Amino acid sequence: MQKELRQHFNDNFSQEKYAAYLQEIENLHPGTLEFRIAETPIFIPKDFTQKMLDACEDIVDVLVQPGFKALTEKAIPIDAIEGGEKDHPEFIVFDFGICENSTGALEPQLIEMQGFPTLFAFQAFHTAISKLYAEVPNTYDAYLNGYTETTYLQLLQEIIVSDCNRENVILLEIYPEHQKTRIDFYCTEDLLGIKTVCLTKLIGEGNQLFYEADGKKIPVKKIYNRLIFDDLHQQNFTDKIIDITRPWDVEWIPHPNWFYRISKYTLPLIDNPYVPPTFYLKDLEETPADLENYVLKPLFSFAGMGVLIDVTKEDIIKITDPENWILQRKVKYADVIETPDQPAKAEIRLFYFWKKEWARPIAVHNLARLSKGKMIGTRYNKDKNWVGGTVAFFER
Incomplete structure (x- = not known):
């Protein structure tokens, strides 16, 4: 989107540099990177970034209104988690496509939003590696609102772990070793010192949850939830699992209900020029x-x-x-990222974090995805180059 930076990157690109870049990412946790990393980051001008942030503030206005829970109560499934829901989720992500409007001008358009985490830990490593690889100037940054890698990771730790003993905090998934995003689980372990635990390994006694490590039974006090319950309900398990929907004595981060409340279900409630009707x-x-x-x-x-x-x-x-x-x-995705063959489309996912004492969430970081298919996603981009996961660097 920034012509000079795009031209400089493309002119200096080589398959050798890209292979070395991929190897550095692969070295984070060998054998666990199962999604494609794009050849290039995205460079975003100030005005475009501000349009996305302004749209998010309008959406947040809806989320913080007193009647929001009542408006979204029907989004919660009957067999949802009992009890423990907080006033707001700790994490929200907003996906914006880089689109063309009726005049041909570029503008962001909200594609989706989730009251659910994403690749928060992996993206810190990915960003640092990408900045060196792409020779990103200091006038551009992947972090928002003055956050840096250090303060971003500190905030992530404060929200997930806080003053709790790390062994009592777990990242919860189902069969995490088979998930395509598992590299992020291991990066989370590296950065936060917490364990990734499979749902099938949880032990329930009374209203307490435990997991086993080194032959010991460890109490679970906090769950950093990466388990998509909507997906869980569609699976057939050969392993025995506990009834996780019971009101266990644990703190959910975020509570699974927010996956449903802040989702496509919320889109009809939003009125903003950068949110499609x-x-x-x-x-x-x-x-x-x-x-x-x-x-x-x-x-x-x-x-x-x-x-x-x-x-x-x-x-x-x-x-x-x-x-x-x-x-x-x-919306009409713009063929905006110049590549050696055909231009790529792009989508930017903004990370919003929400500490307990804050009145509103704050934008802190991002990930981005490039596509040459009909939609953003692996199944639409098979056998294509200059597509996949990447980072957006915003003009300061």
Whole structure:
């Protein structure tokens, strides 16, 4: 997006440099990097960054209003976690596409948001490696609101661990060793000194949770939750697992209910020029005549699963559970990142952290993704180059 930096990077790119860059990332935890790392970071001008941040502030205004929980109560499944929900989530992420408007100008458009963590630890390492690899000038930074790598990691530690004994804090996933994002789990262990524990390994006694380490049974006081319960419900387990939905005496970070509350479910509540008009399918009185300009999305899914891009009236008629779907105005991703063959599209995920004593969350960091397919995501970018996970560096 910044022509001089893009030109400088592209002119100085080589496969040898990229291979060395990948090897450095792979060396963080050999054999655990299972998603593609893009050849280039993204360079974002000030005005574009400010538009994203302003849109996020409008969204946060909705999240902090007194009636927000009442507005999103129907988002919570019947078989959700009992008890322990706090007034707000500790983490929120906002995904913005770099899009073209009707005049051809570039603007951010919100694609999705989640009251759920992402690759917070890995991205600290990834950013440091990328900054050296791409020779990013000091006038650009991946961190926001004055945060640095040091203060960002300190904040992450304060939110997840705080004054708790580290052995009593766990990162929870299901079969973490098989997850494509597992490199982040191990980076989290490195940075925070906590254990990654599989749901199948949790032990329940009374209202207490435990895990075993070195032959000892360790009490669990805090759960840094990386388990997507929507996905969990669709799996068949050969291992016995405890009923995690019971009101266990643990602190959830964040509580799983926020995965549902701050999600696609929230999009129809937002009014901002950088948030595409979105409607609950159940409330749609009349099907838009220009359906080709809309996308149909299931409310509770992830990684683009179930999304219908080319929507027809027949598709809508077939929906038997309209309460679980939204219709969203399409956005036009811009072919904005120049690459050796065809330009790539880009999406930026802003990290917002929310300490207990803060009235509002704060933007602190990011990750980005490049795509040459119909959508952002691995399944749409097979056998393509200059696509995958990366970092956005913002003009200061």
